Amino acid sequence: MNIAVIGSGGREHSICYKLKQSNKINRLYCIPGNAGTSEISENIEIDPNDFEKIYQTVLKKKIDLLIVGPEIPLVNGIVDFFEKKKIKIFGPNKKASQIEGSKIFMKEFCEEFNIPSAKFKKIKNINQAKDIIKDFELPIVVKSDGLASGKGVTICNSRKKAIEEIDKILKGKFKTSKKVIIEEFLKGEEASYFVISDGNNFVPIGTAQDHKRIGENDTGLNTGGMGAYSPSYLINNEIEKKIKNKIITPTINGMRKKGYPFKGILYAGLMIYNSEPKLIEYNIRFGDPECQILMMRLRNDLLNLILSSVNNNLKKEKLIWTNEPGITVVAASKGYPEKFEKNYEITNIKKIKFNSKRQLFHAGTIKKNNKILSNGGRVLNATVLSSSLSKARKIALDILNKIKFKNKYFRKDIGYKVIDR
Numbered sequence: 001m002n003i004a005v006i007g008s009g010g011r012e013h014s015i016c017y018k019l020k021q022s023n024k025i026n027r028l029y030c031i032p033g034n035a036g037t038s039e040i041s042e043n044i045e046i047d048p049n050d051f052e053k054i055y056q057t058v059l060k061k062k063i064d065l066l067i068v069g070p071e072i073p074l075v076n077g078i079v080d081f082f083e084k085k086k087i088k089i090f091g092p093n094k095k096a097s098q099i100e101g102s103k104i105f106m107k108e109f110c111e112e113f114n115i116p117s118a119k120f121k122k123i124k125n126i127n128q129a130k131d132i133i134k135d136f137e138l139p140i141v142v143k144s145d146g147l148a149s150g151k152g153v154t155i156c157n158s159r160k161k162a163i164e165e166i167d168k169i170l171k172g173k174f175k176t177s178k179k180v181i182i183e184e185f186l187k188g189e190e191a192s193y194f195v196i197s198d199g200n201n202f203v204p205i206g207t208a209q210d211h212k213r214i215g216e217n218d219t220g221l222n223t224g225g226m227g228a229y230s231p232s233y234l235i236n237n238e239i240e241k242k243i244k245n246k247i248i249t250p251t252i253n254g255m256r257k258k259g260y261p262f263k264g265i266l267y268a269g270l271m272i273y274n275s276e277p278k279l280i281e282y283n284i285r286f287g288d289p290e291c292q293i294l295m296m297r298l299r300n301d302l303l304n305l306i307l308s309s310v311n312n313n314l315k316k317e318k319l320i321w322t323n324e325p326g327i328t329v330v331a332a333s334k335g336y337p338e339k340f341e342k343n344y345e346i347t348n349i350k351k352i353k354f355n356s357k358r359q360l361f362h363a364g365t366i367k368k369n370n371k372i373l374s375n376g377g378r379v380l381n382a383t384v385l386s387s388s389l390s391k392a393r394k395i396a397l398d399i400l401n402k403i404k405f406k407n408k409y410f411r412k413d414i415g416y417k418v419i420d421r
Contacts, residue, residue, distance in 0.1 A: 002062055003303070004029040005041070006048045006078070007069030010330075010363035010381040011288035014295040015069060015302070016041050017359065022303040029061060035372045036362025048073045051081045058087055065090065067306060071147060071285050074264075075101035090306045092284050095260035099251075100284040103145045103152075103181055110279060113254040115247055117279045118183040129166045133159050133182065141183040144169045146176030153222060155185065186280065188273030189417070191232040192290050193243050195268075196305055198314040199261030202252050204240075205305070205319065206297065207232035208290040209417075214337060216413045223337045224378060227414030229327040229389055230293045234272050243270065243277050251282070263309055292328040292361045292383045297321050327392040328383040329414050330363070331400050334407035336377030344406040346372045346379070352402055357385040358395060360403075374405050390419045 003025055005012050013036040019025060020040050031054060033043035044061075046053050049072065058066070066082060068074055068091040077094035091097075098105040110117040118141070123129045133140065142165040144152035152174055156162035162182065169180040191209050195202040210228035214220040235243070247268055255262040267283040267290075286294065295302070299320035308314045333340035346365065349372065354360060361383055364376015382399040386392035393415055400410050413420070 001025055001064040001303075002027040002029070003065050003067065004031055004044075004058070004061075004063045005037075005067045005069060006031050006054070006073060008032050008034050008037075008048075009069065009288055010361040010378065011286055011291040012069040013037050013361040013363070014292040014359075014381075014383070015067065015286070017361070018295040018298065018302040019067075022301045024301070024303050027061070029063065031057070034362045034375070035365035035367040036360070038367055048078075049076055051078055055082070055085060055087070058082075064088060065306070065310070067091075069285060071097070071100055071283065074284055075147060088310050090310055091264040092262050093260060096255055096262045097284050099255070099262070099282045101147060102177075103143050103281070104179060106282055107181060109251075109254060113250045115250050115279055116277070118186050120181050120183045123166055123170070123180045123182060126163070126167055126170060129163060129182070133162055136182060136184060139185045141185050142166055142169070143181050143183065144174045144177055145179035145181065146174060148174045148176065186271040186273065186278055188271040188278075189234055190280070191234045191270050191272055192228075192287055193232075193235065193240075193248075193268045193270055194286065194290070194294065195248055195266050196309050196314065197252055197262050197264065197266055198309045198312045199256060199263045200252070200312065201314045202248060202266070203305075203314055203317050203319060204244075205265070206230060206290075206294040206321070207235045208287070208293060209234065210287060210290055211411065211414055216411055217416070221337050223332075225287065225289045225330065226332070226411050227327065227329045228287070228290045228293055229325065229392075229415045229418070230290065230297055231321075231325065233418050239272060239275055239277060242275075243268065247277060247279050288363075289328045289330055289378075289381050292381045293326045296326050296357075296359060296383055296385055297324070322385060324357075324385045324387060325389050325392060326383065326385040327389055327396055327415055328361075328381045329393070329396040329400060329410055330378050331380040331382070331403065331408055331410040332378050333364070333374055333376070334409045336409070340377055341407060342374045342376065344374045346374060346403060346405040348403050352399055358399065359383045360399060379405070379408070389415050393419060
């Protein structure tokens with residue numbers, strides 16, 4: 001088969017890495033890809049949201065299947081576009097994608113199908129916000145309704161700060177939406193739970209815990225993710241049973257009842273407190289950087305799993321994981337998630353030996369004149385499996401210390417809640 005992965009980040013590089021292990025693949029493409037994907041696939045420079053241009057490439061290159069990495073093309077309806085053209089594509093359609101694309105849709109869906117989640121209120125204007133906010137205890141969580149690259153959520157420790165954030169969103173802080181909700185702050189620890197679904201059935205496809213904050217000890221601004229480890233040490237058999245019964249099953253059944261079955265990767269961001277899981281948010285694709293470590297730990301042929309989702313026969317699939325835990329640490333450009341500089345040369349990558357237990361996945365990189373340059377906020381992901389998380393982190397940090405580029409920054413404490421305690 002000829003396969004194309006859509007996207008340009010660390011997630012897409014790790015998906016290409018895993019797909020490359022399948023003996024069913026003839027040609028592998030990445031649209032638009034990065035410096036890392038260019039080593040294992042053919043990069044094609046097209047905007048992931050230019051569906052017509054991608055379609056012309058699909059015809060020209062005889063591509064049999066599209067695998068969509070990021071959420072924006074999914075929310076914009078890429079699956080609907082290609083299904084109409086009778087091209088196989090992996091991911092949820094536009095209506096099903098609302099479960100990530102609109103926080104309001106997701107919260108109202110949870111209410112309708114009794115899925116445990118935080119108390120919330122929609123905010124229409126600033127005067128209403130001042131009234132409603134009195135009923136919420138501090139801290140208050142303020143969320144933009146639309147996609148905001150992981151930066152649309154603010155935890156406010158005062159009502160004054162909450163009002164300021166609400167006002168900014170109502171005035172258009174985020175291009176995707178001027179709608180806003182406020183939520184109660186949930187106590188507990190966060191974990192990520194992933195399933196793959198064919199619209200009727202689902203199979204769990206890994207657990208992880210990520211670190212969203214830019215600073216050590218989970219301080220500072222929210223980012224797209226500074227590192228992750230897998231499996232999650234919070235999710236035991238008892239908690240997993242509750243996640244499936246109270247959250248995932250009602251979601252898959254509820255989406256089907258509403259007339260838009262969910263096909264693809266469903267990623268539940270959870271808060272676990274006193275052994276009870278609550279849903280914080282849904283994502284409609286693999287998390288980044290969680291995907292990087294999941295692709296290293298997964299022993300199944302990823303293409304078989306994806307085809308089972310596309311062809312509605314997931315029931316037959318049984319997942320196999322390595323027993324070894326793993327960790328991924330993100331090297332970012334200093335200044336991220338705010339202003340940062342790019343186009344700095346990255347050196348020493350070729351001096352490091354990589355294998356099935358240690359990989360460097362590229363996120364924001366580009367190749368120019370045979371040089372690899374930084375090209376984003378998050379630049380590289382050192383991803384390692386080992387006999388313990390502590391050993392895995394030590395190796396990942398060693399990799400990132402050896403790699404050189406100007407303004408490199410990475411957290412040294414990823415996994416600290418498990419390793420350092």
